[in-house]
Amino acid sequence: MANSPKQDKMANAIRFLSIDAIEKAKSGHPGLPMGAADIATVLFSRFLSYDPKKPDWPNRDRFVLSAGHGSMLLYALLYLTGYEDITLQQIKDFRQLGAKTAGHPEYGAAGGIETTTGPLGQGLANAVGMALGERLMNARFGDLISHYTYALAGDGCLMEGLSQEAVALAGHLCLSRLIVFWDDNNITIDGAVSLADNSDQAARFAACGWNVLRVDGHDQDEIAAAIEQAKQAGKPSLIACKTTIGFGAPNKAGTSAAHGAPLGAGEAAAARKALGWAEPPFLVPQDILDNWRLAGLNAAKARVEWDKKFAALDIDTRAEFERLMRGDLPPGFAEAMSAYKQKLCEEAPGCATRQSSQQVLEVVNALVPEIIGGSADLTGSNNTKTASMRDISAGDYSGSYLHYGIREHAMAAVMNGLALYGGFIPYGGTFLCFSDYARPAMRLSSLMKLRVIYVMTHDSIGLGEDGPTHQPVEHLAALRAMPGHLLFRPADAVETAECWELALQSRHGPATLALTRQNVPALRKDYEADNICALGAYELQTAGDEARVTLFASGSEVALIVEARAILEQEGIPTRVVSVPCFELFDKQPQSYKQALIGSSPVKIAVEAAVKQGWERFIGADGIFIGMEGFGASGAIEALYKHFGITAAAVAAAARAALPAEDEA
Numbered sequence: 118m119a120n121s122p123k124q125d126k127m128a129n130a131i132r133f134l135s136i137d138a139i140e141k142a143k144s145g146h147p148g149l150p151m152g153a154a155d156i157a158t159v160l161f162s163r164f165l166s167y168d169p170k171k172p173d174w175p176n177r178d179r180f181v182l183s184a185g186h187g188s189m190l191l192y193a194l195l196y197l198t199g200y201e202d203i204t205l206q207q208i209k210d211f212r213q214l215g216a217k218t219a220g221h222p223e224y225g226a227a228g229g230i231e232t233t234t235g236p237l238g239q240g241l242a243n244a245v246g247m248a249l250g251e252r253l254m255n256a257r258f259g260d261l262i263s264h265y266t267y268a269l270a271g272d273g274c275l276m277e278g279l280s281q282e283a284v285a286l287a288g289h290l291c292l293s294r295l296i297v298f299w300d301d302n303n304i305t306i307d308g309a310v311s312l313a314d315n316s317d318q319a320a321r322f323a324a325c326g327w328n329v330l331r332v333d334g335h336d337q338d339e340i341a342a343a344i345e346q347a348k349q350a351g352k353p354s355l356i357a358c359k360t361t362i363g364f365g366a367p368n369k370a371g372t373s374a375a376h377g378a379p380l381g382a383g384e385a386a387a388a389r390k391a392l393g394w395a396e397p398p399f400l401v402p403q404d405i406l407d408n409w410r411l412a413g414l415n416a417a418k419a420r421v422e423w424d425k426k427f428a429a430l431d432i433d434t435r436a437e438f439e440r441l442m443r444g445d446l447p448p449g450f451a452e453a454m455s456a457y458k459q460k461l462c463e464e465a466p467g468c469a470t471r472q473s474s475q476q477v478l479e480v481v482n483a484l485v486p487e488i489i490g491g492s493a494d495l496t497g498s499n500n501t502k503t504a505s506m507r508d509i510s511a512g513d514y515s516g517s518y519l520h521y522g523i524r525e526h527a528m529a530a531v532m533n534g535l536a537l538y539g540g541f542i543p544y545g546g547t548f549l550c551f552s553d554y555a556r557p558a559m560r561l562s563s564l565m566k567l568r569v570i571y572v573m574t575h576d577s578i579g580l581g582e583d584g585p586t587h588q589p590v591e592h593l594a595a596l597r598a599m600p601g602h603l604l605f606r607p608a609d610a611v612e613t614a615e616c617w618e619l620a621l622q623s624r625h626g627p628a629t630l631a632l633t634r635q636n637v638p639a640l641r642k643d644y645e646a647d648n649i650c651a652l653g654a655y656e657l658q659t660a661g662d663e664a665r666v667t668l669f670a671s672g673s674e675v676a677l678i679v680e681a682r683a684i685l686e687q688e689g690i691p692t693r694v695v696s697v698p699c700f701e702l703f704d705k706q707p708q709s710y711k712q713a714l715i716g717s718s719p720v721k722i723a724v725e726a727a728v729k730q731g732w733e734r735f736i737g738a739d740g741i742f743i744g745m746e747g748f749g750a751s752g753a754i755e756a757l758y759k760h761f762g763i764t765a766a767a768v769a770a771a772a773r774a775a776l777p778a779e780d781e782a
């Protein structure tokens with residue numbers, strides 16, 4: 118069936134706003150907005166529930182443009198439907214510094230942008246997290262929350278490995294309110310998809326438990342019928358939409374030439390002719406704009422109804438829902454944490470920090486219902502599951518623990534989706550070494566400033582026999598290098614509690630807790646009401662006299678420098694001990710604190726069973742670093758620390774050797 122003239126015109130408004138903006142910016146990707154304009158028109162004018170005047174309305178349908186290079190599709194939709202952030206001027210300023218219409222959609226830049234996309238596959242996995250969030254909220258608040266999550270994915274999204282992890286998880290969890298459009302245009306940057314891929318995508322999705330539909334992606338009524346069917350499927354749906362990239366451009370349509378460069382004046386004019394669009398650049402005829410604005414108004418009707426429904430709830434339910442959406446921790450949280458810290462100081466447990474972490478979580482999870490925990494198949498090793506947690510499963514979304522399977526990347530991207538959804542604080546575990554498998558999504562947690570918490574155990578050669586494949590060496594430095602990401606490496610049970618508290622309080626940014634497999638002694642035995650780890654680094658032990666040596670370390674190596682200090686003090690060498698649970702928080706302290714903490718002792722030594730990078734900020738360019746210079750090895754923990762020269766005796770010897778001659782007497 119052919120589209121009606123009105124349907125065509127509404128889609129063409131998207132096409133020409135995109136063409137014109139990309140032409141003016143002299144960069145951008147016209148192929149996708151032109152090819153997917155019909156899909157977008159159907160969705161935004163006939164199905165999607167949203168309110169341009171209230172973009173954050175909790176029960177809105179979510180729409181994720183996973184193929185983020187097609188950003189102009191989203192910006193055109195937001196302008197046309199009446200979102201206030203995206204004015205015509207913003208469309209004209211596409212890709213200019215400071216514009217809300219950035220090269221790729223950026224979460225937080227404008228209402229209606231549900232997530233940052235561009236790294237292919239991430240948006241699809243975020244959408245899985247959002248669709249899960251919807252089910253979890255529904256299980257907690259009943260029909261107050263009940264909506265669909267839509268995503269538009271390209272060939273690139275489906276080719277990325279991440280998509281397999283996310284698609285399998287969505288199928289497993291039977292997220293039936295997730296509907297994914299595949300912009301099946303057979304083209305990527307290098308040319309035809311067949312240059313690199315001949316997968317039967319429909320069979321792949323079906324094998325993962327999805328409902329699969331195929332449509333002509335330029336037939337709006339056929340697309341609409343498929344959406345209707347998808348809603349009834351009882352499982353997640355893929356709607357494979359056969360489209361032509363750059364639809365309407367007479368010479369470039371159907372080719373990779375339409376993918377990522379302006380059409381050029383000649384081809385843009387030819388497209389105007391071919392599609393019967395007589396308007397000058399950036400002008401949408403009033404009747405078409407009216408149709409779009411009307412679509413925006415219609416889409417918002419459900420919001421008015423929902424407000425009434427919400428207002429009719431009892432006051433406690435409303436207050437709790439609003440607290441969750443604001444992201445405030447529950448009342449009593451701070452008190453519970455300090456009571457727990459007090460208990461730890463009295464008991465002084467000497468266990469692995471991964472166990473300490475579990476014990477903190479026993480306290481936290483009993484009190485903070487918005488926590489959604491999980492692990493990538495290392496639950497028993499990451500110590501991520503606490504007594505009160507029940508599993509989330511297909512059909513029962515009332516639990517709070519997710520077995521992500523061996524899918525670190527999807528775990529991180531789904532946690533991003535949950536955090537974006539609102540009302541949840543997700544944490545997920547794996548071995549620190551495998552943070553590499555999650556890193557692209559961890560980077561987006563940082564970029565989007567999301568409260569997502571990574572529980573990364575087995576944080577050094579201290580894990581022992583599993584050997585160098587499992588022993589992280591460069592990972593601490595790599596995560597510390599990520600802007601806005603708090604990397605905590607606590608030294609004992611009290612520090613672990615403090616670091617967890619800081620991670621949970623970090624409303625606008627992710628955190629990683631790097632935790633030991635091996636036992637560590639209690640070091641902090643005097644209760645202090647303040648969260649000392651908030652300083653990032655602090656003096657754990659003072660020198661007996663004016664300090665000649667300062668020792669710095671994090672995590673399991675703090676106990677080692679405490680031992681080294683005892684040796685040196687016994688020899689009459691006054692030595693300070695500085696514990697460094699978090700570089701990032703230390704860097705934020707006032708200069709005076711930093712200078713005083715680093716101090717001026719003639720010898721400074723940092724110890725961490727990892728690479729040196731970053732420790733210069735404490736020990737200076739000439740300071741001594743004792744740690745790893747290459748990969749680890751398989752063996753018993755005691756043998757390994759000795760083998761790599763990371764011992765208290767080695768630290769003491771290095772200090773002695775470095776002291777200026779007059780100090781030695």
Ligand SMILES: Cc1ncc(C[n+]2csc(CCOP(=O)(O)OP(=O)(O)O)c2C)c(N)n1
Binds near residue numbers: 237362
């Ligand atoms: C992870 C990742 N790798 C590479 C790129 C660069 N890139 C952007 S679009 C694209 C091709 C995508 O093809 P497709 O999804 O089919 O988009 P279409 O050309 O159909 O618009 C590539 C390789 C990226 N954005 N993200």
Ligand SMILES: [Mg+2]
Binds near residue numbers: 272
């Ligand atoms: Mg493509």
